[in-house]
Amino acid sequence: MTGWRNALYGSGVLVGLLALVVVPAVFSAVLPREGPPLQGRVDIGYGASVVAPTGARLDLVDSRPGGGEIVLLVGDGLRVRLSAQFFQGDPLPVITHARHKIVRDEWLRPSGPPEPLVTESGLSGEWGSLLGEYAGEDSACYAVLTGGGVAVTALVTPAPNCAELPVPVRDALLSIQVEEP
Amino acid sequence: MTRPYSPVRIPTFWLLTATVAIGTPIILLLFGILTWTAPRAALVSLAPMAAYTLLWLAAIRYVDHLARRPWWLVLLAFAWGATGAVLVGGGAGLTLDNLLAQLASPEFAAEWGAALVAPTAEEIAKGAGVVLLLLAARPHLSTVTAGMVYGAIIGVGFAAVEDISYAMIAADETLPDDVGEALRTLALRATLPGVVGHPLFTAVVGAGVAYCALRRDRTRARRWGVLVGASTLAWLMHAAVNSPLAFLAAEALDRRGLAPLAGYFLVVGVPAAIALQRLLVLRRNETSLRVRGFTGAGIAAEPVASAPAFGAEGPAFVVATEEEARVLASRRARTRTVRVTRRRFGTAGARAVRRLHQAQVAFLDLPPDPPPVPPQPAPPPPTYFPPPPPVPVAWPPRVAAVVPGTAPVPAGVPWPPPAGWGYPAQWAAPAQWTVPRWWPTEAGRARAELAAARAELSRLTGCATPPVVTAPSSPASHWLTPAAVGLTVAGLLHWVVPAVAALVLAGGLGSRSERRIPGLITAVVAATGYVWLAGVVLALLYPGQL
Numbered sequence: 060m061t062g063w064r065n066a067l068y069g070s071g072v073l074v075g076l077l078a079l080v081v082v083p084a085v086f087s088a089v090l091p092r093e094g095p096p097l098q099g100r101v102d103i104g105y106g107a108s109v110v111a112p113t114g115a116r117l118d119l120v121d122s123r124p125g126g127g128e129i130v131l132l133v134g135d136g137l138r139v140r141l142s143a144q145f146f147q148g149d150p151l152p153v154i155t156h157a158r159h160k161i162v163r164d165e166w167l168r169p170s171g172p173p174e175p176l177v178t179e180s181g182l183s184g185e186w187g188s189l190l191g192e193y194a195g196e197d198s199a200c201y202a203v204l205t206g207g208g209v210a211v212t213a214l215v216t217p218a219p220n221c222a223e224l225p226v227p228v229r230d231a232l233l234s235i236q237v238e239e240p
Numbered sequence: 241m242t243r244p245y246s247p248v249r250i251p252t253f254w255l256l257t258a259t260v261a262i263g264t265p266i267i268l269l270l271f272g273i274l275t276w277t278a279p280r281a282a283l284v285s286l287a288p289m290a291a292y293t294l295l296w297l298a299a300i301r302y303v304d305h306l307a308r309r310p311w312w313l314v315l316l317a318f319a320w321g322a323t324g325a326v327l328v329g330g331g332a333g334l335t336l337d338n339l340l341a342q343l344a345s346p347e348f349a350a351e352w353g354a355a356l357v358a359p360t361a362e363e364i365a366k367g368a369g370v371v372l373l374l375l376a377a378r379p380h381l382s383t384v385t386a387g388m389v390y391g392a393i394i395g396v397g398f399a400a401v402e403d404i405s406y407a408m409i410a411a412d413e414t415l416p417d418d419v420g421e422a423l424r425t426l427a428l429r430a431t432l433p434g435v436v437g438h439p440l441f442t443a444v445v446g447a448g449v450a451y452c453a454l455r456r457d458r459t460r461a462r463r464w465g466v467l468v469g470a471s472t473l474a475w476l477m478h479a480a481v482n483s484p485l486a487f488l489a490a491e492a493l494d495r496r497g498l499a500p501l502a503g504y505f506l507v508v509g510v511p512a513a514i515a516l517q518r519l520l521v522l523r524r525n526e527t528s529l530r531v532r533g534f535t536g537a538g539i540a541a542e543p544v545a546s547a548p549a550f551g552a553e554g555p556a557f558v559v560a561t562e563e564e565a566r567v568l569a570s571r572r573a574r575t576r577t578v579r580v581t582r583r584r585f586g587t588a589g590a591r592a593v594r595r596l597h598q599a600q601v602a603f604l605d606l607p608p609d610p611p612p613v614p615p616q617p618a619p620p621p622p623t624y625f626p627p628p629p630p631v632p633v634a635w636p637p638r639v640a641a642v643v644p645g646t647a648p649v650p651a652g653v654p655w656p657p658p659a660g661w662g663y664p665a666q667w668a669a670p671a672q673w674t675v676p677r678w679w680p681t682e683a684g685r686a687r688a689e690l691a692a693a694r695a696e697l698s699r700l701t702g703c704a705t706p707p708v709v710t711a712p713s714s715p716a717s718h719w720l721t722p723a724a725v726g727l728t729v730a731g732l733l734h735w736v737v738p739a740v741a742a743l744v745l746a747g748g749l750g751s752r753s754e755r756r757i758p759g760l761i762t763a764v765v766a767a768t769g770y771v772w773l774a775g776v777v778l779a780l781l782y783p784g785q786l
Contacts, residue, residue: 090343
């Protein structure tokens with residue numbers, strides 16, 4: 060088969076593949092992105108969980124509860140991204156690397172030295188404020204906690220600094236816990 | 241007149257090439273970013289990944305020993321798997337996973353997204369590659385086996401990019417540039433599913449696509465049914481690898497102190513064993529059918545109107561005898577013949593046998609000869625004849641002419657002009673004439689090479705055919721069948737015993753009872769699990785003999 064028919068069939072296959080990518084994205088954009096209001100403890104994954112702030116909703120697209128990452132939508136435009144993963148050995152390099160990853164991947168820079176953070180369940184780590192690299196970019200507050208062989212990273216945006224976090228969000232960070240398997 | 245095939249004249253070839261050309265810098269950019277985040281892990285991971293890829297390609301070549309695949313088509317298939325299929329599969333996987341989370345729930349997407357979405361998006365993307373190859377290079381994909389082979393190559397390209405991406409992402413997960421984590425991820429992804437991976441999935445899809453497109457002797461319903469069935473089987477295999485079921489099975493056995501990996505392999509391996517067995521049987525049947533045409537009249541029974549130097553009309557040209565065809569169909573038999581020849585006649589003899597095999601295999605993929613130029617009307621006779629040149633003034637020559645065998649003619653005697661001087665009385669032009677072919681055809685070249693190979697073999701070994709090697713008696717008649725029966729029983733025991741024991745002792749597999757299964761039963765069941773896996777390997781090695 061040559062000529063126009065071959066071109067038509069080949070183009071049809073490629074257009075079909077493009078549709079396979081685009082059509083679900085269009086449907087996803089039309090559907091609501093926020094879930095119903097959350098209550099109680101939400102599973103992050105790898106044994107880690109957090110008590111959702113009152114009225115917080117789950118970002119359905121970016122969250123995979125139990126899979127290691129959730130995004131809570133709090134109040135008026137506040138996003139709290141929480142992720143968890145296993146680790147072995149000394150927690151200090153893990154915490155340092157988590158901070159470095161946030162700064163590198165989110166194009167942020169620390170506005171000051173990190174401060175120690177201990178949760179109600181005994182997880183320990185650090186938290187600190189971050190500024191956008193460029194003017195007009197959101198600032199953020201991050202936290203990295205370790206315990207029970209699990210590292211939990213939290214990023215709250217937009218947040219001028221960690222000291223000015225809304226109380227429900229601060230309480231949520233302090234409620235993070237890790238259940239032993 | 242039909243022009244011979246050339247990919248540059250096929251529009252889909254250029255569409256495919258353009259898509260690969262657009263996808264390649266995107267994939268390289270992705271690798272660049274991952275390398276920037278974990279440079280040492282990238283450097284260390286590259287060599288094992290390249291070795292794994294080459295191993296897969298060598299395995300495909302070993303299975304596909306009878307065909308000559310054009311290097312540019314193999315490269316195009318690999319490139320599609322590594323670029324287009326990855327981008328489409330990844331993009332569609334992401335959007336479909338998001339849609340699943342919104343329609344069902346994020347929890348469901350976290351648990352089952354990889355099992356439902358990834359196989360759908362990725363198998364469609366890879367299968368589309370086989371469709372594009374069929375459209376772009378139809379003469380080179382003339383059998384269902386070819387669809388299987390190119391599908392497997394697409395899968396190898398896909399797996400190479402996917403595995404190394406996962407390894408480099410893992411290297412940046414918890415610690416900076418964690419080489420150990422990268423290698424661990426590579427090893428897990430390469431060995432845990434083992435042969436059950438993208439090359440097998442796409443080989444099945446490719447065979448289905450080729451069957452639907454090429455087997456016009458079958459009904460439309462059957463062709464589309466085979467395509468749907470093959471795609472479903474590939475989807476099931478992929479879903480089994482990604483699903484939580486396999487890990488649940490491992491976990492269930494582990495909780496009872498039993499061999500956990502056996503559970504994983506059983507869930508993953510059952511559909512894969514079916515698929516692999518069907519593919520190997522398909523390849524064997526198609527190979528046997530193709531080499532059957534060698535014997536007797538062979539494929540060159542019809543005389544070729546070519547110059548005598550490149551082929552001859554006359555008696556049918558035999559490509560291979562019955563015994564040679566049997567040897568050609570089996571890779572092991574070919575290797576055995578070469579080995580025996582090397583032992584009896586040295587390296588030169590072995591090389592001659594390999595040359596003969598390659599010359600015979602060349603007849604499998606001969607492109608059709610270009611059609612002869614049809615007979616054409618003879619050119620019209622010239623309507624104007626210029627006057628013949630005059631007889632020379634100095635005629636007759638002044639010297640005596642001597643013609644051997646005749647009496648010398650004395651000088652001065654006029655000679656008659658040579659015979660044929662001037663024009664013939666009547667121009668006798670044929671009504672039609674055929675343009676002779678003065679260049680060698682593919683078939684003519686193949687025949688010449690076959691004849692040369694036989695001559696060389698005859699010179700070195702004293703016989704124009706390779707030595708007949710008696711195959712070892714079928715293992716099935718000795719130990720394979722009893723072993724297979726025993727292994728099947730062991731496999732059943734491996735699953736039945738813990739199920740019964742769990743039901744009796746602990747009230748069900750999901751029970752949280754503290755009562756443990758006695759250690760002896762645990763050991764026996766674990767041993768039978770691994771023995772059962774050995775049975776699966778035997779079934780794969782001897783697909784037709786069990």
